[in-house]
Amino acid sequence: MTERIVVVGAALLDGGRLLAARRSAPTELAGRWELPGGKVEPGEAPEAALVRELREELGVETEAVRRVAGEWPLRSPYVLQVWTARLLAGSPEPKALQDHDELRWLTAGTLWDVEWLEQDVGAVREVARVLDAGGAEG
């Protein structure tokens, strides 16, 4: 059996905008933009990993809303799965606390203004469909 480890990416949506994060490390990924998130730990639900990672990396309180259809291969044994997410009432604004050096809220019209990690492009295309359909609400 091949081991497969899920990396959860958050499509954090707020007012029709998506939060993109620029990686600061490791060198081969630094400077490129991604969906904030990280590795799901053994026995952890992906939605819980998403909430934990966003708290650690961005200092925000969030909830996962729904899975975005699809799964994207990363460097073996990792695969990227994406959930839409929203900020809970009273959450602080996101800050680049860990792993990132810049954050940007993107609209459907500015989604491709940043240089996404190549392996994220398929996922961001799916998120674009969610944004076009009106966001995470509902």
Ligand SMILES: Nc1nc2c([nH]c(=O)n2[C@H]2C[C@H](O)[C@@H](COP(=O)(O)OP(=O)(O)OP(=O)(O)O)O2)c(=O)[nH]1
């Ligand atoms: N978070 C995130 N990671 C991504 C994306 N695309 C992509 O290739 N990756 C890669 C980068 C890393 O090699 C891996 C996730 O690792 P990470 O460093 O964000 O996760 P983590 O906080 O759990 O890592 P660790 O330091 O605890 O090992 O997946 C993406 O959109 N979001």
